Amino acid sequence: MSQPFTDIDSKALEALIARVTEAKDNHLALSASDCQLLLNALVTLSTMQSRLANHDVTVHKLRKLLGIEKSSEGLGKLLKKSKAEQQRKKKKGPSSKGEDFTPTKPKVVMHSHADLAKGALCPECQIGRMYKREPGSLLRITGQSPFTPEQHVMERLRCNACGAYATAPLPAEVLSDGDSNQKYGYSARALMAIYKYFAGLPFYRQGSIQKLLGVNITASTVFDQVEYVANDIYPVYQALVNLAADAVHYYLDDTTHRILDAKPIEKKARNSDKMKSRCGVYTSGIIATTLEHHSIVLFETNIGHAGEFIDSILQHRHKNSPKPIIMSDALSSNRPTVRVVIGSLCNSHARRQFVDVITHFPDEVEHILTRYAEIWVNDAHTLEQQMLPSARQAYHQQHSLPIMEEIKLWGEEHLSSGKVESNSSLGCALRYFIKHYEGLSCFCTFDGVKLDNNLIEAMLKIIVRDRKNAMFHKTLHGATIGDIITSMIASASEAGINVFEYFTTLQREKVQVRANPERYLPWNYLDQPGSLVN
Template sequence: MLNMADLPDDVAALKAIVIAAEARDQRKQERIDRLELLVAAFKQAMFGRKSEKIDPDQFELALEDIETAIAAIHAEDEALDPPKARPTKPRNANRGSLPKHLPRIEEVIEPEATVCGCGGGLHQIGEDVSERLDVIPAQFRVIVTRRPKYACRSCSNGVVQAPAPARLIPGGMPTEGTVAHVLVSKYADHLPLYRQAQIYSRQGIDLDRSTLAAWVGKAAYELKPVFNALVADLKRSTKLFMDETRAPVLDPKAGKTKTGYFWALARDDRPWGGTAPPGVAFTYAPGRSGQYADTILQGFTGILQVDGYAGYNRLIQPDRTGPAIQLAYCWAHARRKLFEVARNSTAPIAEDGLKRISELYKIEAEIRNLPSEARLAIRQNQSAPKIAAFETWLTHHRTRISAKSPLGEALKYIAKYWAGLCLFLAEGRIEMDSNTVERTIRPIALNRKNALFAGHDAGAANWATIASLVETCKPNAVEPHAYLTATLRAIVSGHKQSQIDDLLPWNYAAKV
């Protein structure tokens, strides 16, 4: 803001100030326009007609670009109008908080002089303290192990020496922590091994990609019993989710890739206050036949929440051998069918269906984290009448609309799985959709994009083993590098197979 006392008396100087102010205002308006365009572009990406076709990770990338651009504009604005010249109004910023466990390196900045102009000494009356996050690029270190040899000067009873400690890679250079770092970088941070080798080379450490692959293979082999324990623990549950996602695998004989699948088996009882820890186990299979799902689920009995893939029908066939399984279906997939119709044309019936489903989800949002009994009571009181009305609406419109039209196909899908879609009204532990398991396979899809394909079936199986443990760490608030390091050390130190459950991620969380 201009101070009248600072204005010159010269007319030409006044004109120059006015012109400069107008130019600054114009630049500010241009920056505002740029921000509005960025926000509009992001809204289009998020809510536009193609929103369900865009990968969620692309949303994150778009948001990063927008936030980066906004930060640059703020920096430009501050350069043109320094903070001291503006009213002191703090800008909203989410800087987070710095964890207490991080080491603090303190620096004290003293005034140039601590003697007053009158000659007396100044004494401290307070201080301003600020904290900034600093980072040192990943540093490698060498662990030198010395094992002294001792012998008696008075006799010849032999040499005494401590035994060599067990190692994951016998005679190799990596510690278990180094191997864990490679695993986390590949399966949690989605860095292929050849890129990791490039990173190491910048530190002067020349490691061939095949060497890293050998470490990963050895670790996968040693971790397989823990993976098997994870699968067994999940199958002891009475309520699970299941889904599958593509896993391109190189087929050397054909000179191209073939399509395998990762089958995800997930548990998350937190929305209804269950005490079983969350977890997910991926199993690689060379195909998508329901036979693979049946094999994976051998020994499981209870409710399985899935999408509408026909392969799961095998699990409820009367002639199937094994414990009984009940299928609960996914309202998110039912909604998606109607959404496809509504976004491609003017479809008031589809829009009405979407509104009805939205009302059901509003009830679900209110009962999340309540005990299963309370959830069930509220559903029977509030959701059941809406489901009854929905069924009447569905029957009415199916008689009026061609079954071969897009809307007719959407309504047919809902009717086909109606009993399983309504199962959440009879059991408070059931969710309305299978989004829980779909979230767990997103990292698999991202890793697939970066790695393009697995080298062979065995490689895909190793991928599934390690990814299962890494992804199970996340919902249990376990840091995967610390977990894998401790687990690999325990295994090479002779951890008993009879106590393998102690090495599951949630049991590690209970110890730390």
């Protein structure tokens, strides 16, 4: 049983240190009270070391026991402290995942003396006895090849009577990473997929790097293993697509791509019933926010725009679901056609129109950008105050809508009076703002409408990174594999989980995944290998 902590305040401790130092310098004896105080301090230190070594006390509790922190259970102080902690976390950077991501903790390895122990004779002076002090510590980050070959040799015995063979079984930790006849483990396949579709490391480059590291893996082998990953995680991907159909809000955008064997196809032109030969390949991206505030990120690469992608999703929307909110830029190719929606437009696009002409019209544009910036300040305030959608909309209607109207009236006045030429670059920016004013100001009139489309544009950088490195997909089949894996990586990342462990678990439990994919949705997965929310 450990000794209790003794409450010694900092002033008493400093005075004791001064008296002990004076007694040591002048060869004086300590008083009985000082000896008792020193003994109490040593007992406290010994108890603290013991409890820390046994991991049976938290840092917060230790600070309380040592008198460093005076805590209160009063509701007012607790709420105040909670808000201060939230503000501290916000200063670190806002998390789009709803909670801070927990990094992997380092493995702790204890090293003990082989020939010394507590109470042993000092090897230096041969007089004193050794006692424990605070341990030394070294954090070592080690490097290794991503893919390490392991040759498992299983002992085999044979009966000399019947000829039957008996093969030693593989350990459980080996079988957890793949079947007994599987060369590339689930973990290796997961890394190959993440390297390709998140880090932008093409198949041939992965093969080249591994050759340098002494493990020869061809580009075609990497593709084959990645295809296994896509097959195993596909049921969860399809479940995400089904859930996205009834989302309440969508971010929508696309970016160009290339498929080598893509041939022109006869397809309806956007917003028209006429058939047209089309050959433009795009990767369309969607962030669908569900009623439970989960984010689903989906990509599709083919001949077609983002509007056609959202149409394919909204076709499966429940008839009784309310009108969804679609946030996009003002291109007509991004507008859905199969359902009635609340169409909102991106204010960052409108602002960019003015930023592009600031060198030619510095005074006019500075005035517009100064006023426009106040809208983002207002939006940041609603986030800091954690306002509900209805309260946020009311706040914007009171504080941001007058600014939007002021910019619109300013533009109309300058265009009509001839102060700004209609066909000038500034005139084009003003006409864009005036023409799309209703969609740009939608965040002031409807609950839940966002201010800009920046989130999906940032998410599309994953696609752009892969496109810049690999330059193209060879086939539509390869593009579909990339869409499935990239969508799952992005959705799992938005949920704040360990994607590597998540992909490994989905492969290991592929039979259960096919039977019940909803149980394996990213937000149902805990950031621990193989652990799921029931």
